[in-house]
């Protein structure tokens with residue numbers, strides 16, 4: 001029988017948000033235990049593997065062998081395949097990477113372990129421990145055996161399908177229109193351009209987009225996200241993606257070598273991410289960018305704040321939700337305006353016709369951006385096509 005245990009900070013989930021939280025809690029002086037229900041961190045990969053790179057220094061991540069391709073820019077295609085190309089010359093050198101996501105997640109766990117975190121594999125939290133209305137740890141199933149781990153601070157970093165928030169009494173409900181269902185093939189023998197991440201908008205992917213993220217010459221992640229409220233059933237994502245591939249000879253000639261699926265939230269941020277003794281971070285806190293569906297950067301940025309506040313609470317001997325407002329306020333100050341703006345933008349963009357997308361991309365062609373990011377793209381749309389951005393112009 002596994003004996004019950006105690007620690008200062010218990011992190012549930014070893015994705016990017018969990019590892020980052022655990023690392024910063026350990027670096028700032030806490031004893032940290034991080035649980036992962038799978039036997040291998042980062043695997044299987046459920047990700048397009050695209051990320052920007054300007055945030056990495058802020059959270060202390062060094063470039064490593066997890067970088068697969070460094071792209072020069074992005075190309076955004078309208079339904080009639082007019083293209084808005086943003087390359088290094090137009091956008092400064094602030095574009096992005098296509099990564100090996102399993103290597104990336106493992107590296108973050110290594111960084112956490114090297115900072116003093118104890119990592120447990122095949123260990124799933126199956127319930128939260130509550131005392132006087134406060135979360136005081138979790139019941140954990142480890143290699144089939146159940147025991148308790150008590151901690152003044154518990155972190156839910158258990159991803160999009162998170163149960164921790166709900167178990168703690170935090171409302172994590174999400175509307176169908178605030179969810180995308182995604183499917184992606186790794187394809188070889190395709191005609192991708194390794195200099196660009198490509199995005200295809202419009203009815204080819206209702207409420208979402210098709211992406212092509214290059215993994216090397218002739219190799220790419222070809223995926224789709226569609227808004228759940230715009231399809232009959234989740235399997236429709238595959239129909240749309242297969243249709244798109246069939247219509248593009250440079251991809252139709254390719255061969256599929258693997259397939260991943262999953263959900264992403266495209267919602268406004270949760271109203272509450274802390275309660276007594278507990279904080280939520282990453283996808284579990286719905287921190288995915290509602291416009292791009294990217295969640296790695298936000299999860300890591302919030303993770304640094306979460307880990308630091310966890311140690312402050314342990315040191316102060318105060319795990320109350322009032323104390324944990326430091327995290328709530330901290331991550332909101334850093335991310336909330338952008339998440340909210342992009343949610344409003346998403347609400348607008350999912351309603352646009354193919355004709356309007358065509359007009360927008362047409363007027364954007366030739367626009368030079370200082371830096372490649374969603375804010376600058378939306379600002380450019382605002383300048384050229386203000387009726388599209390009316391509802392959220394205050395954020396621009």
Ligand SMILES: Cc1cc2nc3c(=O)[nH]c(=O)nc-3n(C[C@H](O)[C@H](O)[C@H](O)COP(=O)(O)OP(=O)(O)OC[C@H]3O[C@@H](n4cnc5c(N)ncnc54)[C@H](O)[C@@H]3O)c2cc1C
Nearest residue numbers: 013015016017037048049050125159262282283294295296
């Ligand atoms: C198809 C697809 C493509 C995507 N493409 C991109 C992209 O290109 N770029 C980008 O930035 N984002 C992308 N995302 C989103 C991105 O993958 C997530 O935002 C990111 O993984 C969030 O990190 P996280 O640590 O919050 O959660 P996760 O990475 O999901 O990690 C959560 C971890 O918790 C573990 N866990 C769950 N429950 C328990 C439990 N009870 N006990 C113990 N462990 C538990 C899980 O096994 C998992 O390892 C994509 C998502 C999908 C589905």
